[in-house]
Amino acid sequence: MFHRIGARLAAIALACVAAQPVSAQSLLRDTETEAFFQDLAAPLVKAADLPERNVDIALLSTRSINAFVAGGQIIYLHAGLIEKADTAAEVQGVIAHELGHITGGHIIRQGEGARAATNISLLSLLAGIGAVLAGAGDAGMAAMMMGQRAAIGKFLAYSRGEEGSADAAGAAFLSKAGISGRGSLAFFEKLAGMEMRYAVSRDAEIEYIRSHPLTSDRIATLRDVYERDPAWGRPYDVKLQARFERVKAKLIGYLGEPAQTLRQYPPTDLSVAGHYARAYAYHKQALVPQALAETRALIAKAPEDPYFLELEGQILLESGQPDAALAVLARATALTNAQPLIATLYGHALLATENPKHHEEAERVLRAAVARDRYNPFAWRQLGTVYAARGDMPRANLASAEQQVMSGDYLRAVRSARTAQAGLVENSADWLRAQDIEMQARSLLERQEKQNRGRAG
């Protein structure tokens, strides 16, 4: 997770991270975590008869417990939900229920503060800090990425009827996928227990109950349905559970106070999760040798695990050793077939060496990254830098236009796209792309101006 800016900018990046670990509503991006969520959801998405790649699971940095659906088919999970869950099966239970809201076509009702709720910012730390350094636009970028429809669960609630129907649908999906309802039940019982303990004053921590009203008979009904299902007694998937423990440890290490993380994962804990959590905790404190000792312990356990290599590369890059980061990041990129976030990190390390010899490779990997995931403003920014360094100004302008339109900087996007077109071969693919961006940015600019006028009047 948590690709950050390296080399010359390492000090700034670490300062940002230390000063404000994560803003209230940030989207966290991590390859391993996203792959895990996809695999967790896949059998349930199939059971729900939804198109396979059509449901996305997004992780928000918020540490309260919540999950909700917004923007059509995106399930948002709060980091707090992952932190408080004990099993992959609990998270799977939540996903099954949220899928029930999707198939039921339930529209979350907005309550107080709905306008403030649309302010989710993007934090692929990569992109997040890039945007901070650029001085603007991360809210606009996030709004672009989420189609301006995502909102914060805190202010939203389903009706009780919808809750019952999502429960029933979720149970049917679990059953069809052959997954025991024990995880789902454990999660709801945990929430009910927390609600009793925390009472009203602390209920901000368990926003899930506000967005998904928990009535007394809901759990009883679910238990009844689950216990009768043939899958009830089925053991949990051991592999998914191991992956869950890794993802949870990373998240805690990344978001948590290092001292707290080290209490939860003390040095005597030699599990993968233990090393993972401590690597982040030490890295957060700029204890580079300790952080690297933890990643090396991980790599010793599994030398070809791309995520262990990614983390080691990231720590090296962010501690000002981009040359040392190249080998592990090249390997991680190759092992994941240029997975976009990892390839972008590698491209960043190549550029951070400030060695022109690496420009060609940087261009190659960054192009591969944006080919697989266009919505990666940080990769576009990097790619623009490579093109400019290589004297290819039309493509540098085109890359800037891509990044600016994603960041909500429409005026500059129009200008960059026009400049790019002037230098590109007419009707070539890049020229056509520049033209598209110009038109897109113009119409977004008009819409923005219209909205501003509406607000002023």
Ligand SMILES: [Zn+2]
């Ligand atoms: Zn619900």
